Amino acid sequence: MSENILEMRNISKSFTGVKALSDVNFQVAKGEIHCLIGENGAGKSTLMKVLSGVYPYGTYEGDIIYEGNVMNFSRISDSVKTGIVIIYQELALFPDLSVYENIFAGNEVKRGGLIDWNETIIKSREMLQKVKLNVNPETPIRELGVGKQQLVEIAKALSKDVKLLILDEPTAALNENDSENLLELLRDLRDQGITCIMISHKLKEVISIADKATVLRDGKTICTLDGAKGEITEATIIKNMVGRDIEDIYPKRPDKKFGSPILEVKNWSAYDQELGRHVVKNVDMHVNKGEIIGIAGLMGSGRTEFALSVFGNPKNYKLEGELQVDGKTRSFKHTSDAIQAGIAYVTEDRKGDGLFLIQDIKNNVTVANLKHISPGGVVNENEEVQVASGYKNSMYIKASSIEQTVGNLSGGNQQKVSLGKWLFVGPKLLILDEPTRGIDVGAKFEIYTIMNKLISEGMSIIMISSELGEVLGMSDRIYIMAEGKIKGELTAEEADQEKIMHFATQ
Structure with missing residues (x-):
């Protein structure tokens, strides 16, 4: 021994x-x-x-x-x-x-x-x-x-x-x-x-x-x-x-009903002026109402860059192509424009971009939509407490109270706070970039269950994930990216790991 x-x-x-x-x-x-x-x-x-x-x-x-x-x-x-x-x-x-x-x-x-x-x-x-x-x-x-x-x-x-x-x-x-x-x-x-x-x-x-x-x-x-x-x-x-058995880590949606496209991009490209190259190239993609779209690809394939280019272009890429939301051509000059159009983005880097680590759960959950709880320009503190408490419970956030500092939470609970923040905005389209990174299997099931509930209520989701099992288990359709381009599109029924990796390595 x-x-x-x-x-x-x-x-x-x-x-x-x-x-x-x-x-x-x-x-x-x-x-x-x-x-x-x-x-x-x-x-x-x-x-x-x-x-x-x-x-x-x-x-x-x-x-x-x-x-x-x-x-x-x-x-x-x-x-x-x-x-x-x-x-x-x-x-x-x-x-x-x-x-x-x-x-x-x-x-x-x-x-x-x-x-x-x-x-x-x-x-x-x-x-x-x-x-x-x-x-x-x-x-x-x-x-x-x-x-x-x-x-x-x-x-x-x-x-x-x-x-x-x-x-x-x-x-x-x-x-x-x-x-x-x-x-x-x-x-x-x-x-x-x-x-x-x-x-x-x-x-x-x-x-x-x-x-x-x-x-x-x-x-x-x-x-x-x-x-x-x-x-x-x-x-x-x-x-x-x-402390219990989980029969299926990917909960099923028995009734899948898809509507008209909520998002369409045509011949969409993004040029990174700092790097001096295109990070997204000639992408054609659409997301229907009530649909979970998975975006797979290897590191550096352009998945996050695509998401940022759609979400108000915070990296100041030089954009080309056409973007439509609910059938209307849009041009976002700032992330606030994308939010007003009904698009929200949960970042892959919760520490760097997603949360204010020195502030509490309450402030983080409400920060992206303060106008909703600020009649006359003054925050209604009672309503802020109610909103934050509601998301703490519905997101299964483990914390002593909504006044606990977010930086002291576990990584998975921080991710839940980040997700709750954007749900409070009430988006039509939610972009989730690595939504379960650093989250345990029990919490993953909870996140997947929440995703299915949101879809059943009429929301649409784009899910970027490096976990092929997650992409296969939760997506209705899957786009595979490599070198900033869409290399393949698969339905959930025809997709498997081998096919995804084939397109991802082209």
């Missing part, structure tokens, strides 16, 4: 009267990949923040035993010195610095007391090769998409003398090919003796890679499953995560 590199004994942690962790026990053997799984708010990230020193010794109860010694970490740097490196779900990069500067930030390559920039660039290339990211190390982080930024975070972690690598939803921003490359990298690291703890909501990943998996629910340890004994199965994981 392998020796444990880590034991966390009877860990308890509370926030403003809410117990996030209650006597959690967690053991990890040396040289294994151990997945930590559970619903949003189950305590996974909190437990890892206790381990890494984000929540310092004295702010929690219980013991951390690492390599046989009791650890009292007061800050993150204390855990890093022992070989514990954590990559959080929300990225922590400097957007205006280069890739190589970010990889070695705080861990600079020095010679004679000065930073050796040439050696830094050389070593950064080595780290980028390890994570299979083909970018120029001198590229500013802000020019990379969310997925590539995640790979830079992992390269940054690998640049340190890592013994225990903790990854919080490392593939949440990646497509399936990039995710598999990352999982293969983790297997290689395991073979080199590096221990990995991975938080993931993607059950197929857990089943594929985990030597062991520990399930948390409501801040408590439910069980630890052993892959060698065949215990890590989808049914077992789901039952322990949510």
